[in-house]
Amino acid sequence: MLEKQIQAHPERFRVLTGDRPTGPLHLGHLFGTLQNRVRLQDMGVDLFVIIADYQVLTDRDVADRLAETVEGLVLDYLAVGIDPERATVFTHSAIPALNQLMLPFLSLVSVPELQRNPTVKEEIAHSRQSAVSGLMFTYPVHQAADILFCKGNLVPVGRDQLPHVEITRTIARRFTERYGPVFPEPDALLSSAPVLLGTDGTKMSKSRNNAIAIGASADETARLLKGARTDTDRHITYDPVGRPEVSSLVLLAALCLGRSPEDVAAEIGSGGAAALKRTVTEAVNEFLAPMRARRADYAADTGYVRKIIQIGNERANAIADATLAEVRTAMGTAY
Ligand code: ATP
Ligand code: MG
Numbered sequence: 050m051l052e053k054q055i056q057a058h059p060e061r062f063r064v065l066t067g068d069r070p071t072g073p074l075h076l077g078h079l080f081g082t083l084q085n086r087v088r089l090q091d092m093g094v095d096l097f098v099i100i101a102d103y104q105v106l107t108d109r110d111v112a113d114r115l116a117e118t119v120e121g122l123v124l125d126y127l128a129v130g131i132d133p134e135r136a137t138v139f140t141h142s143a144i145p146a147l148n149q150l151m152l153p154f155l156s157l158v159s160v161p162e163l164q165r166n167p168t169v170k171e172e173i174a175h176s177r178q179s180a181v182s183g184l185m186f187t188y189p190v191h192q193a194a195d196i197l198f199c200k201g202n203l204v205p206v207g208r209d210q211l212p213h214v215e216i217t218r219t220i221a222r223r224f225t226e227r228y229g230p231v232f233p234e235p236d237a238l239l240s241s242a243p244v245l246l247g248t249d250g251t252k253m254s255k256s257r258n259n260a261i262a263i264g265a266s267a268d269e270t271a272r273l274l275k276g277a278r279t280d281t282d283r284h285i286t287y288d289p290v291g292r293p294e295v296s297s298l299v300l301l302a303a304l305c306l307g308r309s310p311e312d313v314a315a316e317i318g319s320g321g322a323a324a325l326k327r328t329v330t331e332a333v334n335e336f337l338a339p340m341r342a343r344r345a346d347y348a349a350d351t352g353y354v355r356k357i358i359q360i361g362n363e364r365a366n367a368i369a370d371a372t373l374a375e376v377r378t379a380m381g382t383a384y
Contacts, residue, residue: 051236055203059093065201065235067099067141070118072255073262074125076333077207080242080304085205087130094203096136097365098126099195100358103141103148107188108176108256123354125263128344139361141195146369150194151187153380157223158190158216166216168209175257193217198369202233208243209252228379231372242304246297248277264344267334274298274330279322287314295325302329305336 055062066082068074074083090096100119105112123138131138141147163169163186173181184191192213196204197220204214214237221232244252247259254260261273278294287310289296296310299317302325303310317324347353377383 051238055089055092055094059089060095062089062203063095063097063199063201064089064203064205065097065099065196065199066205067097067101067195068122069101069104069255070112070115070122071105072118072260073121073264074129075247075253075255075260075262076301077242077245077247077253077260078125079129079263080245081207081240082205083126083129083131085238085240086136089203089205090132090136091130096131097199097201098131098136098138098361100138100140101192101195104184104188104191107182107185108172108178110178119358120351120354121264123357124344124347127347127354128263128340133357133360137361137364138357139365140358143358143362144198144365144369146366146373147194147198148191149373150198150376151191153224153376154190154193154197154220155187157220157227162216162219163187163189166212168212171209175254177256189213189216190220193220196235197221197232198372199365200233200372202235203238204235205238205240207245208239211237211239224379228376231375231379242300245301246293248273250278250294250297261333263337263340266341267338270334270337271330274326274333277326279325283321284319285314285317285321285325287311295322298325298329302332305329305332 064086066086068078086096086098100122102112102115102119105115119140126138166189169185169189173185176185189212193216196217204210206214214235218234221234224232247253247257249257249259251257251259261270277298279298280292280295285295285299286292287296287299299310299314303313306313313328317328374383
């Protein structure tokens, strides 16, 4: 239904989505959200990509090597086909008017609503902070501002983000009820791999040392996959609930090969974990080779990367200023 509407009228949609600069983008990003971003961009949908630098501080006390990581993210975007001529890539902290939206938005949600958020609970469990910060509980509201400042109405994300998109919808709805229509109620868009698992069998994450980076070398990829967790049953099957570790490797190979996971598992049969790892390593390295080559080409031109962010920030700032003016008028604070 949503997909049909996008195809019929791409000009009616604006995508806002993004990533935290906590490390290089990985296969979970690629299959969970990046492919959708590129597909929508190529269909003619206006694409905004936020590099959520403030949100690095949700689960750690210090944001290390931010400039370098941000640059790496832009290279990953270029590698997978995000086109800066058509897409707006910007950094969160450079858009002051966007952050101003957080205050009225905070007033539209209750503390129990924030405390109930299952993704926040999960992230607290993996947090590197000794005490949970206020930003950890409020970052989904921050994210609502990220989406709504540019009136994004389509958010291609992984499954972990669904509770946050729901909070964004609630905030947009309550803002409309209280002050009048300024914001759309955005829809989340999941891919066919909404939560790809990492080499340890939990969600592949930049911060969990279980990820295969898009920009990793072929050798590093082979090493990481060799160390991936499997189980003792030599017969390879695709059973995501009963055998999550083995099945996530099968799925990864299948996604890269453009085949069904059942087929890939049947082909490996009783070859065991070693054959599975060989298959998935070859499939991943072959699939990523052209992206890795493009990434290396762009990496030689850091001036270009910085220019992309500078232009994106200018564009995002102009939009955020205009939206904030509308919000002030709606709230009666345009003195
Ligand atoms: P961190 O561990 O630092 O939180 P992350 O790997 O979870 O990093 P984010 O920057 O938090 O990455 O997420 C960026 C986007 O990628 C979100 O839309 C998220 O849903 C999606 N995403 C991240 N990991 C996966 C995954 N394993 N499978 C599918 N989508 C994912
Ligand atoms: Mg995350």
